[in-house]
Amino acid sequence: MKLDLPPLRDVIARHGLSAEKSLGQNFLLDGQLLDRIARVPGPLEGANVYEVGPGPGGLTRALIGAGAQVTAVERDRRCLPALAELSQAAPGRLDVIQGDALEIDERTLIGDGAHIVANLPYNVGTALLVRWLGGERWPPWWRSLTLMFQKEVAERIVAKPGSSAYGRLAVLAQWRSTARIALPVHRSAFVPPPKVMSAVVHIVPAAQPQGVDPAMLERLTAAAFGQRRKMLRQSLKGLPGALAALEELGIDNTRRAETLTVEDFVRVARAISRS
Numbered sequence: 001m002k003l004d005l006p007p008l009r010d011v012i013a014r015h016g017l018s019a020e021k022s023l024g025q026n027f028l029l030d031g032q033l034l035d036r037i038a039r040v041p042g043p044l045e046g047a048n049v050y051e052v053g054p055g056p057g058g059l060t061r062a063l064i065g066a067g068a069q070v071t072a073v074e075r076d077r078r079c080l081p082a083l084a085e086l087s088q089a090a091p092g093r094l095d096v097i098q099g100d101a102l103e104i105d106e107r108t109l110i111g112d113g114a115h116i117v118a119n120l121p122y123n124v125g126t127a128l129l130v131r132w133l134g135g136e137r138w139p140p141w142w143r144s145l146t147l148m149f150q151k152e153v154a155e156r157i158v159a160k161p162g163s164s165a166y167g168r169l170a171v172l173a174q175w176r177s178t179a180r181i182a183l184p185v186h187r188s189a190f191v192p193p194p195k196v197m198s199a200v201v202h203i204v205p206a207a208q209p210q211g212v213d214p215a216m217l218e219r220l221t222a223a224a225f226g227q228r229r230k231m232l233r234q235s236l237k238g239l240p241g242a243l244a245a246l247e248e249l250g251i252d253n254t255r256r257a258e259t260l261t262v263e264d265f266v267r268v269a270r271a272i273s274r275s
Helices: 008-014 031-039 058-065 077-089 106-110 125-133 151-158 168-174 214-226 242-249 262-274
Strands: 048-052 069-074 094-098 114-119 142-150 177-185 198-205
Touching (some): 031 177, 048 058, 048 106, 058 069, 058 077, 058 114, 077 094, 106 114, 125 151, 125 168, 142 151, 151 168, 151 177, 168 177, 214 262, 242 262
Parallel strands (some): 048 069, 069 094, 114 142
Antiparallel strands (some): 142 198, 177 198
16 A cells, blocks of 8 residues: 655654653664565555554554554554554554553454564563463464564574573563564664664464463473573472472473473473473
């Protein structure tokens, strides 16, 4: 869909918008890059997309241009007039909700089968990801996640055992999903440029291992990586059944959490739940 809109820089200037550090904002203005991000989930013609923190609407433009029906949640009231102009230019294609994404019931708002695509505000990105990856219901209400993070966080999501980036976030992202870094994003692409590089992560639900309580896996990884420098016999001693599960599975309790694979954590969580 071709949108008849002024350049995003002009919209930002006309509305007197500036990125607020307190809201974790950094505006992305490169139209070609935004189009590349919008292509990461695959064809979006007629698809429902949920966007968090659209700001002045750069990524929103690209998503609508790709054929998506977009529901966007924006906390910053200053951005609403710019988003209203975009909504008027694309009748029926954009629904803007003013509010805090951490307090939104997304499934009730948008229904099942939506793609989540967002340049997430830095200060809430990890919290939202953990929520979307959690819960008993699987497959989840979303079809895929295409999310911009600081590069360091993106690397933690896709990290492998034994690496310094490997931790709780990697296990939660990989035990019943596939995660990859879709593209790096240089800091110079943002206004204002952040101090760190960024990357877009793409996550797709996979089959959930049988007999595993997601809440137990979250407790297990929180305990194991909460004291990652310690041996498992120390970090897990406060979690009932954990040390017995290690013994049952033949996992040496003098190992550290970063040496266990995602499959190892799944096995331990299953054994704890069984006991």
